[in-house]
Amino acid sequence: MPSDLSENPAPARNFPIFDLSRFEQADAAGRRALGAEVDAICRSTGFLAISGHSVPRPVIDAVWRKAHAFFDLPAEVKEKARAPYPGYPYGYLGPGVEALAKSKGQDTPPDLKESFNGGPLSVPEGLDDAQALAFCYAATIWPEEPAGFRAAWEAYYRAMEDLAGRIMRVFAAALDLRETFFDKTIDRPVSALRALNYPQTHVAPQPGQLRAGAHTDYGSLTILLPQPGSSGLQIFTPEGDWREVPPLDGAFVINIGDLMARWTNDRWVSTLHRVVNSDGSAARRQSLAFFHQPNWHQEIACIPSCLAPGESPRYEPVFSGPYLMSKFQATVKPAA
Numbered sequence: 291m292p293s294d295l296s297e298n299p300a301p302a303r304n305f306p307i308f309d310l311s312r313f314e315q316a317d318a319a320g321r322r323a324l325g326a327e328v329d330a331i332c333r334s335t336g337f338l339a340i341s342g343h344s345v346p347r348p349v350i351d352a353v354w355r356k357a358h359a360f361f362d363l364p365a366e367v368k369e370k371a372r373a374p375y376p377g378y379p380y381g382y383l384g385p386g387v388e389a390l391a392k393s394k395g396q397d398t399p400p401d402l403k404e405s406f407n408g409g410p411l412s413v414p415e416g417l418d419d420a421q422a423l424a425f426c427y428a429a430t431i432w433p434e435e436p437a438g439f440r441a442a443w444e445a446y447y448r449a450m451e452d453l454a455g456r457i458m459r460v461f462a463a464a465l466d467l468r469e470t471f472f473d474k475t476i477d478r479p480v481s482a483l484r485a486l487n488y489p490q491t492h493v494a495p496q497p498g499q500l501r502a503g504a505h506t507d508y509g510s511l512t513i514l515l516p517q518p519g520s521s522g523l524q525i526f527t528p529e530g531d532w533r534e535v536p537p538l539d540g541a542f543v544i545n546i547g548d549l550m551a552r553w554t555n556d557r558w559v560s561t562l563h564r565v566v567n568s569d570g571s572a573a574r575r576q577s578l579a580f581f582h583q584p585n586w587h588q589e590i591a592c593i594p595s596c597l598a599p600g601e602s603p604r605y606e607p608v609f610s611g612p613y614l615m616s617k618f619q620a621t622v623k624p625a626a
């Protein structure tokens with residue numbers, strides 16, 4: 291685990307940008323070639339930007355504004371939408387609740403952030419798994435204000451679910467699989483959307499305390515929208531140093547998560563990343579993170595074509611939903 295918390299690294303040179311519309315309009319040979327580019331990126335860091343995504347600007351702007359207005363509310367108002375007990379996945383998680391580095395076994399002070407979290411927009415018909423109903427399909431605790439929050443949130447959630455499905459087709463092409471390979475594994479996804487607010491800080495953080503501690507994401511892929519022009523998101527490169535993700539106006543930053551690494555037998559890497567606060571006095575920063583997660587019951591076992599001859603799978607198969615639940619619950623402060 292790297293620990294150079296005070297380092298102020300340079301922006302990532304040549305941060306890759308992938309034009310999704312170009313891929314979708316290409317013929318079979320073009321798609322294979324573009325897929326190969328994505329394969330190379332995912333073997334190296336698994337972090338890239340997506341342009342040509344066609345997510346309407348008003349959908350993005352609306353959720354951004356509503357989240358900003360929500361975080362501006364007094365603490366006691368935000369607390370009304372609080373997750374009812376530690377380990378409950380949705381609703382408002384106030385400052386001091388989560389330490390992402392704990393998912394990596396690092397005992398750090400809590401992250402300097404607050405978040406609002408929401409789950410799937412509906413429960414699939416006939417689903418009766420008690421754990422799934424109690425965790426991924428638990429109710430989102432909606433805030434009463436600002437007006438229009440829920441409508442804006444749901445529109446953005448839908449747009450992200452759709453975008454994630456399109457990116458998973460790129461991933462299938464990148465892995466030399468038929469492009470619909472993942473479709474059935476993500477047709478009842480248990481994805482979560484998280485709005486993050488990192489308040490302005492005036493005092494030095496505690497030793498080891500960051501805005502978001504070093505972690506990997508848990509699922510198939512994450513679609514991030516960092517505040518335009520903001521800094522602080524860093525990835526741990528294959529060369530072994532922290533690199534800042536540059537601001538990329540109009541593009542989403544995506545990264546693959548642990549389940550994609552497991553699926554591909556570590557051909558693709560789920561890269562460690564974090565959000566730092568420079569020198570203890572950092573400006574407020576907001577972001578949106580959509581954590582795309584395969585169906586609750588989906589078994590994630592090594593894709594056979596990701597095994598070289600004579601190689602054996604590095605991981606035991608896991609089920610998507612229970613895996614997510616165990617990772618999430620490791621990061622929250624237990625009840626006092």
Ligand SMILES: O=C(O)CCC(=O)C(=O)O
Nearest residue numbers: 486502516523565577579
């Ligand atoms: O806020 C960001 O830019 C990244 C947050 C993040 O990595 C996470 O919440 O998993």
Ligand SMILES: [Fe+2]
Nearest residue numbers: 505506507563
């Ligand atoms: Fe993350």
